[in-house]
Amino acid sequence: MSAASxxxxxxxxxxxxxxxxxxxxxxxxxxxxxxxxNSFIRIDADGARSAARAVDAQRAxxxxxxxxxxxxxxxxxxxxTRGVATTxxxxxxxxxxxxxxxxxxERLASAGAVSLGKTNMDEFAMGSxxxxxxxxxxxxxxxxxxxxGGSSGGSAAAVAAGIVPFATGTDTGGSIRQPAAFxxxxxxxxxxxxxxxxxxxxxxxxxxxxxxxARSAADCAIVFDAIAGFDPRDATSVARPAEAxxxxxxxxxxxxxxxxxxxxxxxxxxxxxxxxxxxxxxxLERLGAVLVDVSLxxxxxxxxxxxxxxxxxxxxxxxxxxxxRYGHRTAHAxxxxxxxxxxxxxxxGAEVQRRILVGTYALSAGYYDAYYLRAQKVRRLIxxxxxxxxxxxxxIAGPTAPTTAFRLGEKAGDALAMYAADVNTVAVNLAGxxxxxxxxxxxxxxxxxxxxxxxxxAEARLLNAxxxxxxxxxxxxxxxxx
Ligand code: GLN
Numbered sequence: 001m002s003a004a005s006x007x008x009x010x011x012x013x014x015x016x017x018x019x020x021x022x023x024x025x026x027x028x029x030x031x032x033x034x035x036x037x038n039s040f041i042r043i044d045a046d047g048a049r050s051a052a053r054a055v056d057a058q059r060a061x062x063x064x065x066x067x068x069x070x071x072x073x074x075x076x077x078x079x080x081t082r083g084v085a086t087t088x089x090x091x092x093x094x095x096x097x098x099x100x101x102x103x104x105x106e107r108l109a110s111a112g113a114v115s116l117g118k119t120n121m122d123e124f125a126m127g128s129x130x131x132x133x134x135x136x137x138x139x140x141x142x143x144x145x146x147x148x149g150g151s152s153g154g155s156a157a158a159v160a161a162g163i164v165p166f167a168t169g170t171d172t173g174g175s176i177r178q179p180a181a182f183x184x185x186x187x188x189x190x191x192x193x194x195x196x197x198x199x200x201x202x203x204x205x206x207x208x209x210x211x212x213x214a215r216s217a218a219d220c221a222i223v224f225d226a227i228a229g230f231d232p233r234d235a236t237s238v239a240r241p242a243e244a245x246x247x248x249x250x251x252x253x254x255x256x257x258x259x260x261x262x263x264x265x266x267x268x269x270x271x272x273x274x275x276x277x278x279x280x281x282x283x284l285e286r287l288g289a290v291l292v293d294v295s296l297x298x299x300x301x302x303x304x305x306x307x308x309x310x311x312x313x314x315x316x317x318x319x320x321x322x323x324x325r326y327g328h329r330t331a332h333a334x335x336x337x338x339x340x341x342x343x344x345x346x347x348x349g350a351e352v353q354r355r356i357l358v359g360t361y362a363l364s365a366g367y368y369d370a371y372y373l374r375a376q377k378v379r380r381l382i383x384x385x386x387x388x389x390x391x392x393x394x395x396i397a398g399p400t401a402p403t404t405a406f407r408l409g410e411k412a413g414d415a416l417a418m419y420a421a422d423v424n425t426v427a428v429n430l431a432g433x434x435x436x437x438x439x440x441x442x443x444x445x446x447x448x449x450x451x452x453x454x455x456x457x458a459e460a461r462l463l464n465a466x467x468x469x470x471x472x473x474x475x476x477x478x479x480x481x482x
Contacts (some may be wrong), residue, residue, distance in 0.1 A: 004218045005222075006071055006165050013059070013070045020052035020059075020070030024114050027072035030163045031116060039157040041077045043117040044084050048072065048239060049115045050095045058112070065220050067246075069112030074167045076155050077118035078125055079105050079210075080199040081472045088201045089123040089133040089151075092327045092347030102199025103231045104168055104210050110224045119167055120154030123349045124318065125175055125203040127151045128421040131412050132351045139408070140183060141480040143447055146405040149179030155213050156183040160480060166214035166223050170200060172207045173306050174401075174425025177437035180213050181400035181449020182477060184439045186466065187213045188220040192432035193225075193238040196231030204313035205236070207306075207429040216476050217436065217466035221246040224459060238457075245460040249467040253287045256465060257393040258452075259294030264398025264424050272443025277399045280440040280450040280469065284397075287468055290391050296385040301378045302427035307419055308362050308375035309430070314352075315359030321347060354415065383431040390455045398424055400437040400449030429452055436462045439475040447478070 004012075006134045012018040028045050055070040077298035080086050080098035082105075087093045101109070108115070122132040130138040130153025138153040140146040141161040148157040152169030156179035158169050169176040171189035180187025190212045195210040202208060212223040260281065265274060285291050323329040324342025348356070359384035362371035389396055401421055410418045428435045433453055440450040470476045 002166065005216060006067070006214070006222055009071055009165060010067050013321055020114060021049060022046045023070060024052035024072050024116070027116055027164055032215065032457065033163045034163055037141060037144070037157050037168070038136050039120055039138050039154040039161065039163065040074065041087055041089070041118050041120050041154070044115070047084065047115045048114050051109070052142060055112045055114065056059055066111045066226070068108065068226055068467040070114060071165060072114045072116055073108070073164045074116045074155060074158050075105060076121055076152050076167065076169050078121060078170050078201045079168060080201070081105055081118065086118065086201070087135070088125070089121040090349070090352070092321050092345065093100045093133040094328065095157070098199070100199060100342070103196035103233065105199065106271030107227045112275045116164060119158055122151035122153065123352050124201070124314070125151040125170055125172055126314070126351050126355055128174070128178060128418050129406070130154065131408065132349055134349055135211055136176060137408055140405045142184060142405065146446070147182065149176040149182035149405065152179050152213060156185060156187070157182055159183070159185050159213050159215065162479065166212055166219055169211055169213050171209050171211055171429065172203050173310060173429050174422045176211045176213060177400050177425050177435060177449070177451060178421065180437040181447065182405040184447030184480070185213055185215055186217055186220055186439065186476060187211065187437045188224055188459070188463070189428065189435050190224065190228060190459055191434045193226050193236050194242065194434070194459070196234040196237045198231055198233040202317040204310040205317060206313060207310060209429070216470050217438065217463050218246070218249055218470070220436070221249055221463045221467070224463070240457065245462055245463045248460040249464055251464050253284065253289050253465060253468050256289040257292055258284060258289045259292050259389050259393035259396040261294055261296050261389070261398045263296050263299035263317050263397050268402045268420070268423065270403045270427070270443065273399050273403060273448045276440040276443050276448035277450050278429050280438070281397060284465065284469055287472060289465070294389040294393055294396060296389060296427070298378065298381045298385050299371065299427055302382055302430060303419055303423055305375040305378040305382065306422070306426035306430060307358070308371050309379065311355040312362045312372050313362065315356045318352070318356055323347070351415070379430045382427050386431045386433060386453070394454070394461060394464065396453040398451055400424060400451040404443050404446035404448055408431055424451060432456060434459045434462055436466050438466050438469065439478065441475045442478065
């Protein structure tokens, strides 16, 4: 519907051709026209208009404003927003109105970005298709019979449909990159600890990362620069100054060494996806990059390790939803035990309950060593694989997901098939690394994603390579038919 880049919108705003209020009204109208996608859980039209008016007033008063001032966007409904309901895709939090803003929310608000509201997501960010939302599935704008990916499916669909130029997301095992790939947009998962998790509802705390979904790497860089940095309220936030990546986008790629991870091109990769990824790699080579074969020998253990560690942490994080302090409370309890168990049985959906059971089991006294401890050792091996590979290359590349977007319902009854959709993304979280998914053209009419992975804190290198590729190609400009 509207693929204007953020730089173009910012130029329009600065020149007075458009006001922030006009941009907000246009985005709200697009959201209404695209309501059938179900990409939003809540639209806060009044909040958006008053934020836009505030930016317009500042501009009229002659203030120098940041690049994001007046740009409409949306937050994944996992970020706490003061005074605006935050459900995390769950019935458990249907009526939860946070008394505070997440750090990411604060940062974007102080940069003047105008939030339209909260996007749909898999419940507690558990899923790869957005079918686990208590507020209904989201449709992929490229084919509404298909999933947008998950768990940041609402954010990805809203950007791909042109409702907003960017949206926030979170990525615990691929939830920014895989929906970006399925929806034909660009998604950046930063280094663990680079963006504060303060006010971001916890799924698996040692893996959770906040990031951004946008049309291009250049737009991702603007948003990343606004949200990255130390926050004393998150004990895992890294006290290291964030470099301004937007200023480093243009560097030539000559001599950049890109490792082609052979494990990422296994038999499960759909032929069309493999072709598109190879085409993108050839383009990077034409731009001066050197392609090198690398191996990540423990890659095939990543899914198993992730689906022990993530549920283990989730089972602990989700223990707080007990029907007593906040969240859903059953009306049918006859005892305290029933208050806990019925509140949780009524409030949590099937996949969340499955993860709590798996995680509790893996952490139990008799099985801790066999599952949780073993998974942590595998996690170390996976991180070591990346460290060894990065001794010889600057970036590692492969398909973001092995397939294009699958059909709604296709994997919904088969948890293991669903988990396999994350085969190329979860290892990155286990190792805490930054990665980006970029559109690499269409396979069978649907977007295919290229994933680039970098060493910790090398977001600038990732965004630079992605931006140079996007300057030379038009895959990121392809849009679904209205
Ligand atoms: N699909 C993965 C899961 O269900 C990843 C989700 C995420 O990154 N939040 O856990």
